[in-house]
Amino acid sequence: MRLISKKTLLLFFLPGAIFMGAFLVYPILSMVFDSFFDIGITGDRTFIGVDNYIHAFTAGGFLKQLKNTLLYIVVAVTIETVLGILFALFFEMNYKGNKIIRSLMMAPLMIAPLVAGLTWKLMMSSSFGIVNELLARVGILSSPSDILWLADEKWSLIACCIADIWLTVPFMMLMTLAGLQGLDSSITEAAKIDGANMLQQVFYIKIPMIKPVLLTALSIRIIDAARTFDIIWAMTEGGPNSSSETLSIIIYKTLTRYNDIGYASAMAVIFIIALVVFTLVFMQSLWNPKKKSN
Amino acid sequence: MKIKGEIFKKAGITISVILTIFWLIPYIYVVCCSFKPGAEVIAVPPKFFPEAFSVENFFGLFGRMDALQFLLNSLSAAVCSTVIALILGSLAAYAIQRSGARLSIVLIVLVLCLKMIPTSSIVVPIYELICDLGLYDTRIALIIVYAAVNMPFVMWTMLSFYEGIPTTLDEAAYVDGASSFQTFSKVILPICKPGLATAFIFTLFLAWNDFLIALLLTSTNAKTFTVGLAGFLSAYNLDLGPMCAGAFLFSFPVMIISLVAQKYIVQGMTAGAVKG
Numbered sequence: 001m002r003l004i005s006k007k008t009l010l011l012f013f014l015p016g017a018i019f020m021g022a023f024l025v026y027p028i029l030s031m032v033f034d035s036f037f038d039i040g041i042t043g044d045r046t047f048i049g050v051d052n053y054i055h056a057f058t059a060g061g062f063l064k065q066l067k068n069t070l071l072y073i074v075v076a077v078t079i080e081t082v083l084g085i086l087f088a089l090f091f092e093m094n095y096k097g098n099k100i101i102r103s104l105m106m107a108p109l110m111i112a113p114l115v116a117g118l119t120w121k122l123m124m125s126s127s128f129g130i131v132n133e134l135l136a137r138v139g140i141l142s143s144p145s146d147i148l149w150l151a152d153e154k155w156s157l158i159a160c161c162i163a164d165i166w167l168t169v170p171f172m173m174l175m176t177l178a179g180l181q182g183l184d185s186s187i188t189e190a191a192k193i194d195g196a197n198m199l200q201q202v203f204y205i206k207i208p209m210i211k212p213v214l215l216t217a218l219s220i221r222i223i224d225a226a227r228t229f230d231i232i233w234a235m236t237e238g239g240p241n242s243s244s245e246t247l248s249i250i251i252y253k254t255l256t257r258y259n260d261i262g263y264a265s266a267m268a269v270i271f272i273i274a275l276v277v278f279t280l281v282f283m284q285s286l287w288n289p290k291k292k293s294n
Numbered sequence: 295m296k297i298k299g300e301i302f303k304k305a306g307i308t309i310s311v312i313l314t315i316f317w318l319i320p321y322i323y324v325v326c327c328s329f330k331p332g333a334e335v336i337a338v339p340p341k342f343f344p345e346a347f348s349v350e351n352f353f354g355l356f357g358r359m360d361a362l363q364f365l366l367n368s369l370s371a372a373v374c375s376t377v378i379a380l381i382l383g384s385l386a387a388y389a390i391q392r393s394g395a396r397l398s399i400v401l402i403v404l405v406l407c408l409k410m411i412p413t414s415s416i417v418v419p420i421y422e423l424i425c426d427l428g429l430y431d432t433r434i435a436l437i438i439v440y441a442a443v444n445m446p447f448v449m450w451t452m453l454s455f456y457e458g459i460p461t462t463l464d465e466a467a468y469v470d471g472a473s474s475f476q477t478f479s480k481v482i483l484p485i486c487k488p489g490l491a492t493a494f495i496f497t498l499f500l501a502w503n504d505f506l507i508a509l510l511l512t513s514t515n516a517k518t519f520t521v522g523l524a525g526f527l528s529a530y531n532l533d534l535g536p537m538c539a540g541a542f543l544f545s546f547p548v549m550i551i552s553l554v555a556q557k558y559i560v561q562g563m564t565a566g567a568v569k570g
Contacts, residue, residue, distance in 0.1 A: 004393045008474045012389030013401070016382035016445055023442030024408055027419030034419070090310040093303060098310075103553055105314045108321055110552045110559065112503035114520050115541045118527075119320050122327070122534060128336045130323060144339065166320060171563065178564040198302075213564075227412035230505045234527065248414035252506075255418045268415030279410045283403070 028272065035265035045262075052266035062250055062267055068157055069246040073225045076161045076168075080221060081214075083165070084172020089202060091173065092180050102177075109170045117234025120163035124149035124235075150236050153243035160232045160244050167231070168221065175217035179210030219282040223275055247271050321545075328352070328542040332535040352543075354536035361540065364519040368544075371433055371508075371518060372501035375440030379497050380490065382441070383448030388478050390449070391456040392464060402453065409446040413506050421510045433516045436508060440501040447500065448493045451562060455489030456482070492562040495555050499548060519544050 004012075035052055037045040056062050091102050108116075123131045132144040141147060149159040183206065191205050207214070229248040232238065238245035238253065245253075247267065254264035323342060327335050328351050330344040335351070355361050390398045390405075420439055429435035459482060467477040483490070508518040523544065526537035552559060 004389055004474055006393070006397075009389045009393040009398070012474070012478075013386045016386035016449070019378075019382060019438070019442045020408060020445055023420060023423070023439055024411065024416070024446075027416045027423060028411070030419045030422075031416065087310075087313060090306055090313065093306050093310070095303065095307055098307075101310055101314050103556055105310075105317060106556065106559075107549050107552055108317070110499045110503070110548050111321070111545045112505070112520060112548070114503070114505040114524060115324075115545050116320075118523065118537060118541055119324050121527075122538065123320060123323060128338050128340045130340045130342060133339050166317070169317070174560060174563055178560065223410050227414065229412075229414045233505075234524065237527075248412055252414050252417075256510075261418065264418065268412075271415050272411055275410050275412065276407045279407055280403075283406070 031265045032269055034261055035269050037262045039261040041259045048262070052263045053270070055263060056267050056270060062247065064242060065245045065247050065250040068244065069226060069248075072157060072161060072164075072228065072246055073222055075158070076164045076225050077218065077221050079161070079165050080168050080172045081218060083169045084217075085176050085207070085214075087169065087173040088176035088180060089206075091177060106170045106174060108167065109174070111167065113167060113228070113230035114234050116163050116167040117160075117231040120159065120166065120231075121150065121235045124159055124162075126151060151240055153241055156236045156240060156244040160228075160235050163231050163235060164225065164228060168224075172217055172221065175213055176210065179213030180206060182213075183209055215282070219278075223278065226271075226275060321549075324538050324541050327535065327538040330535065335535040335538065351535035351539035354533070355539045355543070358533065358536055359522045359525065361519070361522065361543070364517055364522040365544075367433060367436075367512075367516050368502055368518040368520070371436035371440060371516075372498050374433075374437045375444065375501050376494060376497040378437065378441040379445045379448045380494055383445045384452045384483070384486070384490065384493070385478065386445075387449040387452040388456055388482060391453050392461065405446045405449050405453075409450055413443065413504075417506055417510050420507070424511055430511065431513045431515050431517075435511050436516055436518070439507055439511065440504065443507070444497045444500050448497055451493040451496065452486070452489055455486050455492075459485055488558065488561065491555070492558040495551065495558050496562045502548065 036047060036049060038048045038051070039045050087105070091098070091105065123129050126132065126145050126148045129144075129149070131149070132141060132147060135141040136144045136146075147155060149155050187209070188201055188205055191201050196204065226246075227248055228246065229252065232244055232246060232249055233252075236244045238249040242250075248271075251264050251267050251271065254260050254267065326342060326344055329347055329349065331346055331348040331350050332354060334341070334345060387405075390401050424430055424435045424439070427435075429438075463481055463485075464477050467481045472480065503520065504518070505520040505524065508516075508521045509524065512518065512521060519540070523537065523540050526533050526540070
């Protein structure tokens with residue numbers, strides 16, 4: 001028996017669909033349309049075909065930002081995943097008060113990315129930043145102004161990654177923890193009896209068994225890292241010399257500073273296509289239709 | 295063997311406590327800075343804890359921007375948009391999940407793709423649309439845009455909750471003569487309260503924490519707190535104290551709610567949630 005007729009489906013779906021249609025789908029479509037035009041500041045349009053797209057992939061286009069975005073994703077997500085798993089293994093233990101510790105650890109989870117960016121900007125400031133002061137006291141740096149985190153092209157993107165890592169390790173930890181807690185403890189018990197040591201238990205049993213959860217968390221994080229805007233904007237605004245500019249930032253800048261709607265739209269279309277393709281490839285881990293039947 | 299286990303456990307506990315404290319340091323630092331006198335925030339060399347306790351920065355914050363108004367804007371936009379997204383999203387998700395039609399799979403994939411759209415790339419067409427509608431710099435604009443942008447997220451969360459409810463319940467309600475809408479509102483929704491709570495908290499935070507949409511859609515009247523905070527970015531160093539006070543004021547309620555409602559947050563994340 002079908003529980004809901006096609007008519008009811010439409011009736012229930014329509015109010016939400018109208019909202020999303022007007023403010024999500026329509027903007028995307030109009031953006032695709034815009035991407036084929038050269039749009040002046042006054043709004044005059046000239047059809048230029050795929051020139052905007054060609055421009056994006058040539059020198060002076062967005063290749064540098066693309067590289068930065070990929071670098072950001074690789075650095076941030078790799079470290080987040082490793083730390084997240086590591087933390088989860090420590091926090092998995094049961095003892096009196098572990099709930100409180102776990103809760104405290106997860107407290108920064110929902111802090112606004114903008115606030116995280118501002119926090120780290122303050123801490124990484126070259127003159128009165130606590131990070132460099134600490135590094136200098138420990139002896140890693142000879143003077144607190146040795147690393148200009150936000151003003152040095154070598155470090156700016158890394159600095160943004162650090163803020164991102166701080167903000168999202170609790171998320172990775174939470175996901176891993178959820179996976180670990182869903183494991184049947186008799187399996188690890190059996191392994192223990194068979195003589196597997198701690199490391200073997202972790203690498204040969206626990207991690208392989210929570211692979212689906214990890215993959216889901218990983219794909220969510222990769223997409224979110226790719227979209228990051230607030231943190232980078234708060235810390236460096238993409239500078240210095242666009243060394244920390246990612247796709248999100250360059251699209252926004254092209255729109256608001258250079259007023260080039262056509263070109264920005266073309267970049268946004270490429271960006272969206274890339275993310276959607278990635279999502280569809282990773283669909284299996286995000287959503288599995290077969291799950292319903294068992 | 296047992297003693298070795300005990301030692302391991304003690305070491306593990308110690309490490310997890312240290313990790314937690316270490317991880318909270320940045321936040322504690324901001325809290326400390328917000329209670330320092332303004333000049334101490336930018337003192338060289340910096341001190342972690344305030345030497346003199348002061349609420350000067352909070353006065354500075356309220357003196358420099360209309361903080362209360364911005365907070366109210368943030369709050370009203372977040373709450374109203376969340377309610378709309380929740381009502382429409384849960385209804386739509388129910389229809390998709392229960393219809394079982396091939397169409398529904400297409401819709402689910404569509405919802406997932408919409409959820410992955412980077413905000414930074416669609417804000418400009420949204421901006422143009424809002425200007426065309428004459429809603430620029432109004433709270434209504436923020437409410438409807440947040441509702442639309444967060445709706446795929448609500449639907450996604452609710453879909454996974456509906457999946458866990460046996461369809462026999464719907465059938466029983468149907469046999470008893472309930473209409474589809476009655477089944478949804480009187481039978482399914484009450485069971486889904488945890489799901490709704492999860493979606494509510496998440497959507498609320500997503501809207502509350504949003505920066506980019508508010509940055510483009512508002513200028514004075516409907517300006518939200520995040521946009522106000524970002525105003526300190528271009529400011530001189532002396533304003534960093536009030537900035538800390540603002541960051542603390544803005545994120546403190548979030549921290550408290552996260553601690554109290556952690557159960558729902560954990561559920562939301564593990565149901566495939568995304569934070570921005």
